[in-house]
Amino acid sequence: MVCTVRGLVKTYPAARGRRGAPATPAVRASDGIDLDVVRGEVFGLLGPNGAGKSTLVRQLTGLLRPDEGHVRVLGHDLVRHPERAARLLGYLGQDSTALDELTVALAAETTARLRGLETRAARAERDAVIEELGLGEVAGRPLKKLSGGQRRLACVAAALVGERPLLVLDEPTSGMDPVARRAVWAAVDRRRAERGVTVVLVTHNVIEAETVLDRVAVLDRGRVIACDTPAGLKALVADEVRLELVWRTEPPLDVPEVAALWKTVETARAGGGAAGRRWTLRLPPDDARAAIATVTGGPAFAALDDFTLATPSLEDVYIALGGRAEGAEGLVKA
Amino acid sequence: MSVMPAVSGVSGVSGARGGVPGVSGASPGLSGASTVSGVSGVSGVSGVSGVSGASEASDEVGEVGDMPAPLAARARLFPALVAVYRAQLSRARVARIPLLFVATFQSIGIMILMRGVVDGGSEARAVVAGSSVLVVAFVALNLLAQYFGQLRASGGLDHYATLPVPPSAVVLGAAAAYASFTVPGTAVTAVMGSALFQLPMTNLWILIAVIPLSGAALAGLGAALGLLAPRQELATLCGQLGMSAALLLGVLPAARMPQVVSYARDLLPSTYGVEALARSFDGQPDWWVVCADLGVCAGVAVVSLAAATWAYRRAAVR
C-alpha cells in the first residue's frame, strides 16, 4: 500500500466580511475521505470544480494539515511528520508560480538540485526530461514568456526530475495540446513501468481518465462518491445507453412519442425554447432502439438534425452517481 | 459540447436531411467506451478500458507490515543555497535591472539635492554613506519583501515546501542573490558621492564588507516582513516603509534628529553599515570603531536572517 487515507476531514474556516468583501461561510472541503492507493497504479481523482480534489492532494503532500484523520504514505505518518513528504514524493501544484522567471532548463535543474541531486546528476536529469517531454525548443526561454500549455509542461518537467516512488500531480495536463498530453502520459507510464512509480493525479478530462487511469475516485463536495476501475464504474450504469438527439429548431413535441421521450430527457441545452434543441437521454438498450425508430421514421424525422448513441462514459457514471448537474459541466473542462 | 468518446453519427453534415441519420462506428483511439451506432447491436455494451495492475491489496502482503520506505536524501544546505542563489540571480538579471537603475538614480539624486544643504565635513560623509546603503535597502529590503510576499500569496512557497531543502537555504539563497545584486549600484553611488563631495576614495574598499553585511541584515528583515505580512499588499507596504526609514534615518544627518528618532535610527539594521562607511571617509579612520560597527551589523544580520528563516517555516507549514 503506497498511500492510505482514513477519515480525512478539512474545513476552511469562515472568513469575516471586510469592507467590500462579503463574508464567506466555512467550507468542509474534505468530508471524511478514505482512500487506498496500491503500488504501481495510476490513481485518478475526478470531480467538479470545488469538489475538494486539490485540498485532498495538498493534504497528501503535507502542505495542508487535516483537521481529523490519517494520511500514511509509504509507511510514514504525514499528519505527524509533514516534512517527510518532500523526501517521499514529487508534487505538481495546480498553479505553480515559483519557477515563473526561470528558464525551462534552469527550472528543471534547480528543482533537481533541491531534490538533493549532485550537480552532474541534476544536469543529466534535466537534459533527459527536456528531451522526454519535447521541451528542447523552449529550454532556454523563461517560463513567463511561454504559452500556457508549454509552461505547464515545463512545470511537469520540474515535478518529474529526481526519482521519487510517488508522484502527486494536480491537473498535470491542463491547457495542453494532444501531443504534449501524450508526452506527459508516456513519461508517467514509463516511470510506472520501469521503476514501479505510483501516481496520484487530478484530472478533468474524462477521456484521459478512461485510458490512463487504473482506478478512479470520484469526488463531490469533499466526499468520495465512487471508487473503482473505469470499467467497474461504467458497469454501474452499463445496463443503460446514452442517446443524444439534436433537433434542427423546435423539438416536435406535438408528436406524442416525442412528447413521451421529452419526459425522460435528462438534460436539454442550446436554445430551442423551453424544451432545448439538444437532448440527452439515458435509456435501457431496448427503449433506446425504440426511441431511434420513433425519431428516424414518421413525422419527427423532419425535425431531427442528428443523433448519437453511445455506451456510458465516466461522465455518465458521474451523473448517475448523483453529482451536481452544474458540476457535470465542470467535469468536462477540456 | 460534450467530450464523450462517442463520435456522433452525422454531426455537422446532418445526415438527417439526406437519408438515415447516425451511422458511425468509429470511436477515437483514446476512448474506452465503444460507440454503437445506428439501430443494431445496441446491447453490445463494451467497457474495455485500460485496467491493469490495480488488483486489490492481496499482492501487497510484503508491505502490509508497513515498513516505512526509506526517505530520499535531503538537499544539503550549501549546495541548495547555491542552487537557489543561481536561480534567483538569473531571474534578477531579467527582471530587476531597471529597478537597480531606479535605485541608483534615486540615491544619486538625493546626494545632488543634499549638496545644497550640507557643507562638507561629517554631514557630507553621512549623506554619501547613507545614499550608498540606501541602494542596498531598496533592493534587499524592499524588493525582497515584495518577492516573498508575492511568492507566499501566489502559493509559490508550496514548490519549495515539497522539496527537501532546509528553509534557511531558500531564505539565504534569495537574500544573498538580492544583496549581491546591489553591488554595482552601491559602488557607483559611493564613487559618485565621493566625487560630488570631494571625499577621499582610498578607503572605499570597505564596501566589500559593508555591502554583504548590511545586505544580509536588510535582506533578512525584508524576507521576514514579506513572509509575515498577512497579505501581499501589506508585504509591499512594509518593504516600502522600511526603505523610507532607511532613507530618512540613514541619509539625514543624525545630529539634527530629535531624541526619539535617533533611537529608531539605532534600531535600524542599516545604520551600522552607514556608520562604518561614513567613518572610512576620514583621513585616518578609527578602524576599531569601524570594525565595531561592522560587528554590530553582522550580529543584526544573523538575527534578522534567523527571523526570516523562522518566518519562512511558519509560512510554509500551515
Ligand SMILES: Nc1ncnc2c1ncn2[C@@H]1O[C@H](COP(=O)(O)OP(=O)(O)OP(=O)(O)O)[C@@H](O)[C@H]1O
Ligand atoms: N484557501 C481556501 N480558503 C477557503 N476556502 C477554500 C480554500 N481553498 C479552497 N477552498 C474551498 O474548498 C473547496 C474545495 O476546493 P478545491 O480547491 O479543493 O477544489 P478542486 O476540486 O481542486 O477544484 P478545481 O477543479 O476547480 O481545481 C471549494 O469550495 C473552495 O471554494
Ligand SMILES: [Mg+2]
Ligand atoms: Mg483543484
